[in-house]
Amino acid sequence: MNDPLMEATGLARNFTVKSGAFGTKKLLRAVDGVDLRLDSGETLGLAGESGCGKSTIARLLMGLIPPSSGSIMFRGRRLDQMGRNEIFSFRKDVQMIFQDPFSSLNPRMRVGDIIGEPLTIHGLASGTQKQRMVFDLMEKVGLAKEHFARYPHEFSGGQRQRIGIARALAVSPRMIIADEPVSALDLSIQAQIINLLQELKREFSLSYLFIAHDLSVVRHMSDRIAIMYLGRIVEAGGREDVFGRFLHPYTEGLLSAVPRIVPEERKKRIVLQGDIPSPIDPPSGCPFHTRCPYVETPLCTEATPPLLEKEPGHLAACHLSDRLFR
Amino acid sequence: MPSLLKVIGLTTSFHLPQGIVRAVDGVDFSLESGETVAIVGESGCGKSVTAYSIMRLVMPPGRIESGEILFEGRDLSGLSEKEMQEIRGNSISMIFQEPMTSLNPVMTVGSQIAEGLMLHRDLSKYDARTETIEILRQVGIPSPAARFADYPHQMSGGMRQRMVIAMALACQPRLLIADEPTTALDVTIQAQILELIDLMKESSGMGLILITHDLGIVAERARHTAIMYAGRIVEYANTVEIFRNPLHPYTRGLLDSLPQNAAPGRPLSTIPGHVPELLTVPPGCGFCDRCPIKEWTCREEKPVMKEAGAGHLVRCWKFQ
Numbered sequence: 084m085n086d087p088l089m090e091a092t093g094l095a096r097n098f099t100v101k102s103g104a105f106g107t108k109k110l111l112r113a114v115d116g117v118d119l120r121l122d123s124g125e126t127l128g129l130a131g132e133s134g135c136g137k138s139t140i141a142r143l144l145m146g147l148i149p150p151s152s153g154s155i156m157f158r159g160r161r162l163d164q165m166g167r168n169e170i171f172s173f174r175k176d177v178q179m180i181f182q183d184p185f186s187s188l189n190p191r192m193r194v195g196d197i198i199g200e201p202l203t204i205h206g207l208a209s210g211t212q213k214q215r216m217v218f219d220l221m222e223k224v225g226l227a228k229e230h231f232a233r234y235p236h237e238f239s240g241g242q243r244q245r246i247g248i249a250r251a252l253a254v255s256p257r258m259i260i261a262d263e264p265v266s267a268l269d270l271s272i273q274a275q276i277i278n279l280l281q282e283l284k285r286e287f288s289l290s291y292l293f294i295a296h297d298l299s300v301v302r303h304m305s306d307r308i309a310i311m312y313l314g315r316i317v318e319a320g321g322r323e324d325v326f327g328r329f330l331h332p333y334t335e336g337l338l339s340a341v342p343r344i345v346p347e348e349r350k351k352r353i354v355l356q357g358d359i360p361s362p363i364d365p366p367s368g369c370p371f372h373t374r375c376p377y378v379e380t381p382l383c384t385e386a387t388p389p390l391l392e393k394e395p396g397h398l399a400a401c402h403l404s405d406r407l408f409r
Numbered sequence: 410m411p412s413l414l415k416v417i418g419l420t421t422s423f424h425l426p427q428g429i430v431r432a433v434d435g436v437d438f439s440l441e442s443g444e445t446v447a448i449v450g451e452s453g454c455g456k457s458v459t460a461y462s463i464m465r466l467v468m469p470p471g472r473i474e475s476g477e478i479l480f481e482g483r484d485l486s487g488l489s490e491k492e493m494q495e496i497r498g499n500s501i502s503m504i505f506q507e508p509m510t511s512l513n514p515v516m517t518v519g520s521q522i523a524e525g526l527m528l529h530r531d532l533s534k535y536d537a538r539t540e541t542i543e544i545l546r547q548v549g550i551p552s553p554a555a556r557f558a559d560y561p562h563q564m565s566g567g568m569r570q571r572m573v574i575a576m577a578l579a580c581q582p583r584l585l586i587a588d589e590p591t592t593a594l595d596v597t598i599q600a601q602i603l604e605l606i607d608l609m610k611e612s613s614g615m616g617l618i619l620i621t622h623d624l625g626i627v628a629e630r631a632r633h634t635a636i637m638y639a640g641r642i643v644e645y646a647n648t649v650e651i652f653r654n655p656l657h658p659y660t661r662g663l664l665d666s667l668p669q670n671a672a673p674g675r676p677l678s679t680i681p682g683h684v685p686e687l688l689t690v691p692p693g694c695g696f697c698d699r700c701p702i703k704e705w706t707c708r709e710e711k712p713v714m715k716e717a718g719a720g721h722l723v724r725c726w727k728f729q
Contacts, residue, residue: 132595269451274666303668340600342625
């Protein structure tokens, strides 16, 4: 087994939110005890619906916000014990690609300067050398040389996403956290960006944490997949394990909800009832029990199921998975 | 008996300082009661403007230039605003993408729904309230009498979209236009809402125009599918036929680029280039700059819709 590139143990993050007319403070558990590992050269897909904590995990792993508890290790070093210089090189090694190619680029900067800025900040290049590197990067991501002096508003969504990717690549990172990188793009552009990310991964031996809600995209990109629900991982495993031999009723419902593109093949669908509960006041016991078609009281409503390895490398957090899916 | 809806040669333009943008350029299609037609395309292809044109909701600088919109045989394009108001929300309703912006934030949801009933069906306040609670029950709102007095911000996205559907269906429209009704929702909530729309359609026999960019939703829900590109319908057929035997190079490109149609991790097939700016669409076929099979005629001359098989229409020089 490889040494993990990044590993999170017992990761949790709470936010205090004010609610109601009197501004009563309440605790929102955005991420609630998550274990993750990402090996070198691997893509880990993180999927789940809105509010499940995917983006909070991205911000925690980037070191943008500190965890409430738990630890994050990067190449064997704890993030919260790194010194100034270590943090600086961590910020070079881990880069991020954002969902919205409109708000993640400075509208007053030229494209060439956007891509070159990280090189300056990390003192990697300057002058003509920097310019040459920026031209190289632009070519790698499929931008033309004449785009160097243009401004972001002159570009379409897909091309802006290419600019964001070039900026992330500029400092030769080891790992890229991509938070919904294609979900704002048109269908015919989505495939171009997915292919680009795959090519770059091979060429620069990158590791990706790939966050998306579109399961077909997650499946295409990822080697391993973790499914999240209300701040917890409910199932994790290899791509085919999770998609083909799922062990959690939420994964089953999520997969069943995805419309199929073969019109004849309209299977009996499991429509999950009800809404996603609020993470401010999560259900007792298994967080999924309010929507689970197989719920058994009092087992599921009282005891929180731990995430257990049910098969080699395939984990699930469900009391009933052995009975339901095997 | 005339068709429920027949759109002929609909052309809608926006007169901008930079020039005239033809957002919808000669769109034809028809729809029968109880049927679903899907209009599919990427951003800027004109699918929403088509819907807004049918509802006569295109605002300046936009303008319907020409074409007929025959609703049960009556041309909507010639009606006055007052006559249109009697149709809108009554016999034709629309559901918008973002449920928050189509609800009034300072009015309880119940009174918003009841408002339409009082206006179009002349119900008293009391009767409208009773009727509204019944509709809320039908769209699957738990404890509808209590929810009547809630404000939109007190609800989740899925609940709000149910409210919007309740409002659209309150007056039992004969035609419902749903513009990306589930795009803002999570996938498990999307499944609930689509089931609900289908259920309501089956029980009332209304016609449904489903506007979406999601080919999976189309495959599962629509009887006929129109693929739009750069303001024109480029292919129209029975949905099964479109997916089994796509003819237009754009339709083929779209289907081939789906991750579902590729082995995991393998490169996806792509359509080169990007969606054209409508100001610079070539005079001929709008897709020619990205097309793998283009010929010299494509750029210069506009292809027309041709029947390439039974009920299968395609707008491509290869089939002229």
